[in-house]
Amino acid sequence: MRQSQLFTKTRKSAPKDEVTKNAQLLIRAGYIHKEMAGVYDYLPLGFRVIENIRKIIREEMNAIGGQEVSLSALQDPEIWKATDRWDDSKVDVWFKTKLKNDSELGLGCTHEEPMARMMQEHVSSYRDLPRYAYQFQTKFRNELRAKSGIMRGREFLMKDMYSFSRNQEELDAFYDKAIQAYKNVFERAGIGDKTYLTFASGGMFSKFSHEFQTLCDAGEDRIFVDKEKGIAVNEGMMRDEILKSLGVARETLVESKSIEVGNIFKFGTRYTSELGVTFKDEDGKDMPVVFGSYGIGLGRLMGAIVELLSDAKGIVWPKEIAPYQAHIIAISGGNKDVITEANNLYSLLKDHGIETLYDDRDLRAGEKFADSDLIGIPTRLIVSEKTLSAGGVEVVSRSSGATTLVSESAIIDVLTKE
């Protein structure tokens, strides 16, 4: 992408109504646009980041047997009444609307009910189980107070997976696989070392649900970490008998603020029994399907990455998340040889399938460097009179600042082996 054609612009100051690092940097760098409180648009760079996150999650979900679907955002009150989750006193984040004939509809805040009902049509025998379905879907939640930039909005993109199993053992086995898949996601997203499997309340047919909590002062949650064991417990779980059952000691736990980047539940036969989602077992007996759900908020994950991986100058994207792999910066000062050389380099990278942002704008070096720091692409390639006469291209790492002069013939090797 030629930066001269990119419609977004960077800005020096953040809007005064944004106080979080994630929203300030993402807006300044042109990744997102605020539509209203708790509602953000993703612009070209931001959309590419979301797509990269989506790709990682998709690969990990497919790897454990997930089948991708896309359910509607409009939801039928019937099924929610069946599980007693339609009433505002039970679920207080509903956006509800009406058809022209005055009957009610919901804008989905989650998809357990529709997913379970849909699956009922396709599961009738124990031979049809287990099955796993997931989607990337826009959720609507009428939060009383939106906050934390893109990390707690009223409309957001979520990956939600649902498991349908024959029995508790089968659910447990998949649940463990899901935990590993989630760890892979957060590892690839660059925040694995700060993200802890956290024991929380809320499992209906198990002692716990699990959250994936990323250590961060900007987080809304508070957890207690056992670094040795690599696990954490939620604030609400700090009771002696619980700690004992987890094999952790109160004294070794370190309190920290954190961001909930993922959450997984074992529901057992809640929902499925209420919705009549059953299968015939080996004896021909009707049994309720054993159910689990697994969520990751993509925008929140993006926000968490920015909160953790940024410095005074801007964002420092991990390789797999970055909107582009390389950022070519031409410092020409009108020198045609430099422009030709930068154009050639851009073509070369394109030919090798390396996603590149090419700053071909007619600006001074300082402004280009500042923009590049802010946008945060992992590798910067500088072409100038200086590098021309030195016979190469200056390669700079955004994360370490390490600078090396690389000849053009070696540049592809350098970029692809990193």
Next chain:
RNA sequence: CGGGGCGUAGUAUACCGGUAGUACGCUUGCUUUGGGAGCAAGUAGACCGAGUCCGAUUCUCGGCGCCCCGACCA
């Protein structure tokens, strides 16, 4: 939802009961060109409604919007 704060050019801000100033941006020209350049000339603004007043961007009330703290987060 309780409490608090704030709405002034595209952005960030200042002053004022007598119609608004600065910086950045943007436009044009010249100079400049490896860390957000310089000079010059332009461009562009009071959230909405009602009230008080000779006169309201300023004061009062209402609405709308935004932010923070708390509560909430199935």
